Amino acid sequence: MMLPPTPRVLALRGLLAAIRRSYRAGRVIVAVDGGGPGGGTVFADDLAAVFRESGADTFRASLDGFHTSRAYRTRLGRETAESYYRDGYDESTLRRVLLDPFRLGGSAGFQLSAFDEARDQPVESRWLTAGQDAVLVVDGEFVLRPSLRGAWNASILLTNAVLDPLYVADADPEGTADFLVDESDAGEPRWVERVP
Template sequence: MRLPPTPRVLFLRELVGEVLRVAPLGRVIVAVDGRGVERFADALAEVFEEAGNDTFRASITDFHRPRADRTRLGPETPESYYRHSYDYRTLRRVLLDPFRLAGSTGFQLAAFDEVRDVPVESRWLTAGPDAVLIIDGEFLLRPELRDRWDASVLVVSAPEDPVYEADARPREHSDLLVDNSDPAHPIRA
């Protein structure tokens, strides 16, 4: 299916082209970092699919830690939210590492339902050798995750999270900076 050539689609096609030039073969993992970037990541996935790629979508929000774990040392603060909100070990174990292995290795796109505060019973999925995984959410360019991505897009917003900025310096470590303040006309930041 060919998407209509809107300014947004044309911009996303350029991004997809850049990612595929860097990682033309094998499985590709793209991080879309920022708050409220789900729609941008969904649109990027549509353009990858338009280009003929088997594409999967995940969100870091589906890898939260249980509320009791996050607040065991007291109420959530910006610092504790940054440090303890997400279960990166499970993210790597059930999604990133198995996805990277290719072949018939299964992976899961979600592990925890934050709203219900319970683990998710996910289906194990498999994909072809040249599949694309797009994962969205905040804090994806933190030091312990940076090397997991073939490409990273930082959707800049104001204000940035000061704890994240100080610890991770995401602007310095992203491959592509995008200003999506006008979703119909995203531009390079």
Template sequence: MMLPPTPRVLALREIVAEVRALAPGGRVIVAVDGGGGTADFADDLAVVFRESGVDTHRASVSDFHRPRADRTFFGPETPERYYRDAFDYSTLQRVLLDPFRMGGSTGFQTAAFDEVRDAPLTSRWETSGPDAVLVIDGEFLLRPELRREWNASILLVNAPERAVYEEEARPRAFATILVDASDPLVPVRVPRNEPA
């Protein structure tokens, strides 16, 4: 089904075309990073990938939080502690990223933890064919230990990031594509030589 050619859809089609040029086949993982608004953007990006005929899956790093007790074991959660300890990257790697990349009939899990209930989720395994796209969104996806996991990454530059993340990870320098989505109906590509 073709989506109506709104400015948002047209902008997302350009991004999909660029990602497909970078990674034309096989299993492709696209990260949508930013301090806010990543879920809606990633949802719509996934719809546009599907429109192009690609088997597409969605995940969010927010579904890989650590339990609250672990995050606050040494005291209240500060912005730096949140950056360092909020998410369970080893589970993300083990149940989603590694199995998704394997292809074939290997199952993967797009969520592992319910932050609202502060409890693990029941495992729900998915599979896909050899050519598929995973669109994952959330905070801190361009941190040094994750940035090599993505075939392409999109940074929403309009959302303010936590200072510790900006200083340590420099996400703007490592993102494949920069987008200003302050007007969600008309996202605009940001050239690398222009300030956000």
């Protein structure tokens, strides 16, 4: 289904084309960091819609579906900004049930979510499979942290996002993202492809 050619859709199509210049075929994982919980969700949803429009078998996930439990995050005392940054997400489960099996392709099953933070409990496993040239768009704060950098084929930072200072100092997200997107005018985002 063709999306209406609004300035936003046209900008996202241009971003998709830039990503496809490097990754024409095979499984592709794109990360979107919009700062704060859910900050990049709308952008990631819209980017996924443009990938679908292009005919790609496209899936959406969020780091919010891979939180750790409150008990784990507070095991050493009250939760702080630093403990949340260091322990707020279960990267091991993210890799084991989503990223690694998605990259394998074929009949390997993957899960788009493993934990419900609002209910503070794991979610029931729902395993999916996808075609050889599928796309996975993942949003979330801290997706550009050093421990996850190699997980993405392409990464996007929304430059108008409010970022955690510890994250900025540890990860330099603006310096490491493949694409910087200014969404000050959400109707017409402007992006810059970083020169390798």
